[in-house]
Amino acid sequence: MPMYHQNHPTARRVPHAWPPVSILAALLLFLITAMLSPTTVHAQRQSALRGTVLDAESGQAVPEAYLFLHPKDHPKAGVDQSVESDGGFLFSKLNPGPYVLSINCAGYKVQIMEIGIPDNDERDMIVYLQPRAYETAPVIVTGSHMHSRIESTNELSSVLNGRELDKELGLTLAATLKNETGIAMRAMGPAPARPVIRGLGGDRVVLSEDGSKTTDLSATSPDHAVTIEPFAVERIEVLRGPMVLTQSPTTLGGIVNVVRHEIPQDRHKNILGSLGVYGESANDGVLGSFYTEVPLDPVMLRAEVSGRSTGDMRTPEGRLKNSDAQSLDYSAGASHIDDWGFIGASLRDFSLDYGVPGGFVGAHPNGVDIELERRQLNARGMYLFDTPLLHDLTFHFARAYYRHKEYEAQGVIGSEFRIVNYSGDLRAIHHSIGAVTDGMFGIDFDYRDFTVGGFVFTMPSTSLNLAPYLFERLSFGDLSVEAAVRYTWNQITPQQEKPDARIGFIRQRTFDAVSLSATVLYQITNIVHFGANISRSNRMPTIEELFSEGPHLAAYSYEVGNPDLGLETGIGAELFLYHRWEHFSFNVNLFRNDLTSFIIPRNTGEINYATFLPVYATQGVAALLTGAELQAEWDATSVMRLDASFSYTHGEFKDTGDPLPQIPPLKGTVGMNLTLGTWRTGLEVVMAARQDRVDTFESPTAGYVTLNASVQNSFATGNQVHNLSFVLENMLNQPYRNHLSRVKAILPEAGINARVTYKLFFDL
Numbered sequence: 001m002p003m004y005h006q007n008h009p010t011a012r013r014v015p016h017a018w019p020p021v022s023i024l025a026a027l028l029l030f031l032i033t034a035m036l037s038p039t040t041v042h043a044q045r046q047s048a049l050r051g052t053v054l055d056a057e058s059g060q061a062v063p064e065a066y067l068f069l070h071p072k073d074h075p076k077a078g079v080d081q082s083v084e085s086d087g088g089f090l091f092s093k094l095n096p097g098p099y100v101l102s103i104n105c106a107g108y109k110v111q112i113m114e115i116g117i118p119d120n121d122e123r124d125m126i127v128y129l130q131p132r133a134y135e136t137a138p139v140i141v142t143g144s145h146m147h148s149r150i151e152s153t154n155e156l157s158s159v160l161n162g163r164e165l166d167k168e169l170g171l172t173l174a175a176t177l178k179n180e181t182g183i184a185m186r187a188m189g190p191a192p193a194r195p196v197i198r199g200l201g202g203d204r205v206v207l208s209e210d211g212s213k214t215t216d217l218s219a220t221s222p223d224h225a226v227t228i229e230p231f232a233v234e235r236i237e238v239l240r241g242p243m244v245l246t247q248s249p250t251t252l253g254g255i256v257n258v259v260r261h262e263i264p265q266d267r268h269k270n271i272l273g274s275l276g277v278y279g280e281s282a283n284d285g286v287l288g289s290f291y292t293e294v295p296l297d298p299v300m301l302r303a304e305v306s307g308r309s310t311g312d313m314r315t316p317e318g319r320l321k322n323s324d325a326q327s328l329d330y331s332a333g334a335s336h337i338d339d340w341g342f343i344g345a346s347l348r349d350f351s352l353d354y355g356v357p358g359g360f361v362g363a364h365p366n367g368v369d370i371e372l373e374r375r376q377l378n379a380r381g382m383y384l385f386d387t388p389l390l391h392d393l394t395f396h397f398a399r400a401y402y403r404h405k406e407y408e409a410q411g412v413i414g415s416e417f418r419i420v421n422y423s424g425d426l427r428a429i430h431h432s433i434g435a436v437t438d439g440m441f442g443i444d445f446d447y448r449d450f451t452v453g454g455f456v457f458t459m460p461s462t463s464l465n466l467a468p469y470l471f472e473r474l475s476f477g478d479l480s481v482e483a484a485v486r487y488t489w490n491q492i493t494p495q496q497e498k499p500d501a502r503i504g505f506i507r508q509r510t511f512d513a514v515s516l517s518a519t520v521l522y523q524i525t526n527i528v529h530f531g532a533n534i535s536r537s538n539r540m541p542t543i544e545e546l547f548s549e550g551p552h553l554a555a556y557s558y559e560v561g562n563p564d565l566g567l568e569t570g571i572g573a574e575l576f577l578y579h580r581w582e583h584f585s586f587n588v589n590l591f592r593n594d595l596t597s598f599i600i601p602r603n604t605g606e607i608n609y610a611t612f613l614p615v616y617a618t619q620g621v622a623a624l625l626t627g628a629e630l631q632a633e634w635d636a637t638s639v640m641r642l643d644a645s646f647s648y649t650h651g652e653f654k655d656t657g658d659p660l661p662q663i664p665p666l667k668g669t670v671g672m673n674l675t676l677g678t679w680r681t682g683l684e685v686v687m688a689a690r691q692d693r694v695d696t697f698e699s700p701t702a703g704y705v706t707l708n709a710s711v712q713n714s715f716a717t718g719n720q721v722h723n724l725s726f727v728l729e730n731m732l733n734q735p736y737r738n739h740l741s742r743v744k745a746i747l748p749e750a751g752i753n754a755r756v757t758y759k760l761f762f763d764l
Helices: 020-036 137-142 149-158 162-168 173-177 241-246 543-547
Strands: 048-055 066-071 079-082 088-091 097-104 111-117 122-129 159-161 183-187 193-197 205-209 235-239 254-259 272-280 285-296 299-310 313-315 318-320 325-338 341-356 368-384 390-407 413-430 436-454 461-476 479-494 498-501 504-506 509-523 528-539 549-552 557-560 568-580 584-608 613-635 640-653 667-676 679-688 704-717 720-729 753-763
Touching: 048 097, 048 111, 048 704, 066 088, 079 088, 097 122, 111 122, 122 704, 159 162, 162 173, 162 704, 162 720, 162 753, 173 183, 173 193, 173 235, 173 254, 193 205, 193 254, 235 241, 241 254, 241 461, 241 479, 241 509, 241 528, 272 299, 390 436, 461 543, 479 543, 528 584, 557 584
Parallel strands: 048 122, 205 254, 557 613
Antiparallel strands: 048 088, 066 079, 066 097, 097 111, 159 235, 183 193, 235 254, 272 285, 272 753, 285 299, 299 325, 313 318, 325 341, 341 368, 368 390, 390 413, 413 436, 436 461, 461 479, 479 509, 498 504, 509 528, 528 568, 549 557, 568 584, 584 613, 613 640, 640 667, 667 679, 679 704, 704 720, 720 753
16 A cells, blocks of 8 residues: 555654653542542441452352451461351451451462551451362353363463453453454444454454354454444453364454353352443443343253444544444343253354444445344253263254445445354363363254345355364473364355456365364473463455455445465464462563464455445465563552553565555553552553555555543342442543554544443342
């Protein structure tokens, strides 16, 4: 793409340092926020510690927890107790001073913390326990059912849940994850956004719900939205390394899995659930959400509904027209749970209407409107063997119907897509065998019937995918190993052969490949771990990459496929170091992905004059992506935590050394959090460098610095828990542009944005 002169919108200079006035204003606002954060004061009262123990993912009370409290310098002078049925506890008649509190509960990680007990006062607190996923049946199907040393060391950068999830919640899954280390956001307006991991996007990043792939077209084009509402999920996890091969042959990207337990798999006696509301000012957005689980022993029922409405996004330089969105998402599920396991089913319907902005080269002046819907029926079950060899057998089957319509300004349908998808997975988990501590083996399948209409000329086709896989964990003292292998067979069959097509010979294509991955972690000391990963990755070309031959109006491009494409293959290598002291931890990751055939659509510089759209041709090229990631956390005092993260990806064509397109710039965050009783306040600086390593016909993007602030509080009233979050994004109203946004040439990202999240968890 041509290099733009200095007065082009995407080349505007953005200051790389805060002006002195901005620094003082930010610090003053943060200090006022911190000082206004209330703590409960009880005059003329003996020192005491009162609190509630909650599950960090669900927000529900943990009634079985055991607590042990002792003075910091006198471990033998401690007292213990079990929490009440509502998760509450009270230690009374305490001497003031520093204490250590330990919390243990089956199925949860041990929590140890230092606490200061004030003189003649009562301290209130809420303790969040992280579930140990391998000990609970509900997570068996999510891909994180087993716990290992490697899993523990990756948890710092791979999981978003509890209050952190509430703080980061955004309009889309990608917006929620955009400030996580190594993750960027590809976008074509606020609604059609998708995560990018280490510069890799599309279907190299698998999106799944409860461990099952999501059916939509978000991987194929930047104007297609993800069909996942992030507000109601319990947990978002990013999986990399050998575990990826249990769902995908492409190891160089990763899996973003949302956990919501749509089919109940855990028995309880009470009616549980939550109510939630959300609002943000930059787009006048509002959301309401409700879910509940009702026990009818031995059957568990679950229902969920959420609706969202947003207007056009406001930026520091004006309103981004046609960027509104409205969605409705609801589901119902039921399962029979017994000592032998469970079996259940669910139905989910997700609908979304949204606008794709116009106004840039090749775009419609008034943009395009899109309507999509996904209806999915799931069946899932587990049978518990618990023999000396085999632990359990699980299965999953799904039928998904997806429809997608793109309307031009006159109301005419420009493009229409329909998918009917059948998928399933059969998986067995086994116990230890010699050096193998645990593992799994299974087979999955996927059948897709893809049809197009309107002014889209991609050949309707079907695809069939079969893939057996094996995943194992091994332990040799201080050395831990994870390894996996996956064989994939894929056949794509067009509705008819077309030897004389303009793009080449459209015909049936069959692919097969073996993907491998292994991670090794060595525990140098109790606080220092060093590891490495090496992977052989394969990716089958998609129907669109093979057979597209015409305009895609909402994407503002004329797409040319290549029916002769082969596999996308590559070798990935990674080194990582984890260092964890009691109050300070950091991890460093270095990676190198060498792809002999990297399949990408490239702007050819040509214009299709029948449609006046730029021509994008799909190519397989040799590419190299290298980069680094850094994360650090420091508990500077008992109430203050500092954290920082940085990520960088360098992408180039191997033959020429020229930059790959759509590579995110160097990006980092630095934050400070204060915890005062049940309140937590935070200040965060988000920084990105200028990205001028761009492909031909791609425009550079200026660097930027933005400032965010947050206030959160959690408190209990009876059997209810209330979580409240207030976040002020881009509080200095700084104009900045996302390099991976197709609309960056029109306007910058959102200006100052106030986000409020409230969730009420109930236990009846």
